[in-house]
Amino acid sequence: MTAHPATTEERQLALLWLAAAVSSIVLRPLWLAAAPHLRSCVFRSLTGIPCPTCGTTRAATAFLQGDVMTAFINNPLATLAGLLFVVGAPIAVIWTTARWPVPSLPNPLPPWIRIAAVGLIAANWLYLIVRA
Numbered sequence: 001m002t003a004h005p006a007t008t009e010e011r012q013l014a015l016l017w018l019a020a021a022v023s024s025i026v027l028r029p030l031w032l033a034a035a036p037h038l039r040s041c042v043f044r045s046l047t048g049i050p051c052p053t054c055g056t057t058r059a060a061t062a063f064l065q066g067d068v069m070t071a072f073i074n075n076p077l078a079t080l081a082g083l084l085f086v087v088g089a090p091i092a093v094i095w096t097t098a099r100w101p102v103p104s105l106p107n108p109l110p111p112w113i114r115i116a117a118v119g120l121i122a123a124n125w126l127y128l129i130v131r132a
Contacts, residue, residue, distance in 0.1 A: 003101035010102055014092035021089035028064050035061045050132050052125040053078065073131075077124035 006014075024031070035057055043051035055075035062071035063082045071079040096102065105113070 002106075003103050006096035006099050006102045011093075011096040014089070014096045018089040018093045021086050025064075025086070031064055032061060050125075050128040052121055052128070054128050054132075075124070076127060077120060 038057055041051055041054050043049070044054055053075070056078040059071040059074040059078045060082060062068070062074060063079060068079065068083070071082070
C-alpha cells in the first residue's frame, strides 16, 4: 500500500462523503418511515434461503435507532459498513484537510485482499443462513 498527499478531488470527495453521512442521519425519520414499505427479499421468498444481504434493512433500521447490537445480529457486514460510512466520513475530512498522506490501494487488488473480501461476504452469508 502506498500513500500520497491529498488532492483537491480527494478533499472534495471526503466532504461529499461527510454530506452523505450527515444527510443519512438528518433524514433518519424518512428512512425509518420508508423501511416497512420495502419489498421483502425475492431470493429468500423463492428459495427459502437468505441472500447475502438479507437483514440489511432491519440492520439499517436498528442502526438508525441507535441499537447497534440488534443491527449487528441482523446483518454483521451491513452494520460494519454502516459504521464505517458514518465514522469514516469525518475522519476522511479531517485527514484530507490536514493534508496527511492518503493511502491508496494497488490496482488490481492483490489476491489476498480479494480472497479476504470474498471470505467476509461468505462468512456473513453463512451466518445469515445458520441464523435463519
